[in-house]
Amino acid sequence: MTAVSEPGTTKLQIDLRRHLRELDEDRDLTRLICEVADASKYIVNSIRTGDLGVAGTSNLYGEDQLALDVLSDRILRKRLIHSGVVATILSEETNEVIEVDPNGKFSVAFDPLDGSSLVDVNLAVGTIVSICRGGNLLQPGREQVAAMYILYGPRTTLVYSTGRGVHEFQMNHLMEYTLTTENVRIKPSGRIYSPGGQRNLYTEGTEKYVSSLEEKGYKLRYSGGFVPDINQVMMKGTGIFLYPHLRDNPHGKLRLLFELNPMAFLIEQAGGKASTGKQRILDIEPQGIDDRAPVFIGCREDVETAEELIARYG
Template identity: 70%
Template sequence: MSEPGKTKFQVDLRRHLRETGVEDNLTHLICEIAEASKYIIHSIRTGDLGVAGTSNLYGEKQLALDVLADRILRKRLDHSGVVVNMMSEEMDQIIPVSTDWEGKYSVAFDPLDGSSLVDVNLAVGTIVAIFPGYDLLRPGREQVAAIYILYGPRTTLVYSVGDGVYEFGMNNLMEYTLLREHITLKPKGNLYSPGGLRNQYTPGVENYVSTLEKRGVKLRYSGGFVPDINQVLLKGEGVFLYPHLKDLPRGKLRLLFELSPMAYLVEQAGGAASDGHQPILDLLPTQIHERAPVFIGCKDDVALAEEMLRTYEGKKDVPAEKGRSVKASG
């Protein structure tokens, strides 16, 4: 008898997508992203860990792996034949691919989230949000699929198209086979992963974290968004937070590339994701690299965060983020 949530049979990704009725173009797109990850993991294992000699739009030095992972994904998406627009966390513009958007998709992605952890051999990942048609600046609830790929001791792919959350593992032939299906979260967890400096926490966040600690919740934080969310999902419990801070009132993580796809996956697993006041998936981005605070994981733990913020801070106006207007290359 198989363990709960695990599959008994070796089913590859493409077969699984077809058998569960995923539309052909979306199946092709998800498989193209999976193919790209094979080249990214090879680059992580064998590639240059130094800087690329360039900076990203946040003024941070780009690692050679950041640039390479971005190029790999963009090339696969560009040649997939099913993508209208794409947008990378490493770029400052939407990249148009096709003027024919009927039956096609637009993709926002973080090619190598947590790349600064590679040189100390910690897990990193790729995060992808998929929207129907040509518009990317829309609430995360309008996604048709979300994916992350974790490059750790094992390479795994976790995805949802709105009918539950599935985990696939890369085997020794570099094929993804189904490991776990219908992943679910408990209402309340025993783990928390807190991002940001504690001395920058606001009163609501400080009281929230103190309440978790008094409850005996264990701190488990890797410094990487993908491995920490993966931990919450696969253990079936916990909460991750990168809140608004005194010096970062909008938090650190990007709404389109990081928060919306992860919120989609966590909600599909029965959890919740909030900026402290409303669901992440209901937030409408007004610019490409918009940030938001996040509390994501077990429903009751996220609801507790919202309650603490209401009690200790109320609803505060957050200063508008000075950023880049949306533009397309070409």
């Protein structure tokens, strides 16, 4: 077994499979992560060349599915089934858990193309994946054995964790993922904030929190895409993303299983924190596949300040 390097170190010649092997990861988990990586190669090609029109169907949240949503979902689903190690899968684009193999070791929840409406204006989008052991998808996020996202931007990058730190890989001209940064770390506090939601609907606690960030000189950096905004926090090692509870929507917007749990797992592995403003994201007991929650995620001290103000003012 090869020990993980010091934070922020770089090894350009190590590919994803070799990295997992050197960390002595479970062979089946390695296979599953590599299947997702392989699927992303087809997704990125579809983004570059595919039809951007609406597919004519809706997901269970009533949102129009773009053709790329449908295609990305099919690509990823096929690779997960092909892996031979998956018991159940759940996509944000479907309204039911798909039983794959009762003997499978893992359950997988995924958003095949988060932020897909941004593709037609050429902004970055991504794939988010959560992996749990066993066939039950309704587990708290702390039970995840791995989480990952792929960012399709000017470069295509893959970020993953199996509970042993966070590691970034870049797709090269041969469409292979090679290690760029090992053991990514987030600072205790930052100078960037990415606020989602309509500000005039913020509660008093959230409004006071955002105002305090502005008074401290934090710079607003918000793309409208969850993956690029989290990646900014992760790779700059600083900042906070928030999509809070609103006066007319106390449950927030982002989905627990597909978006919040995997990102919270990754952020915590990098030394950050993820909270609803009142509770650790990874401790939430999911009640259904469509659960949502508010989120404050990023630098630990910044998240704790949000929790303090929300506890005081609501």
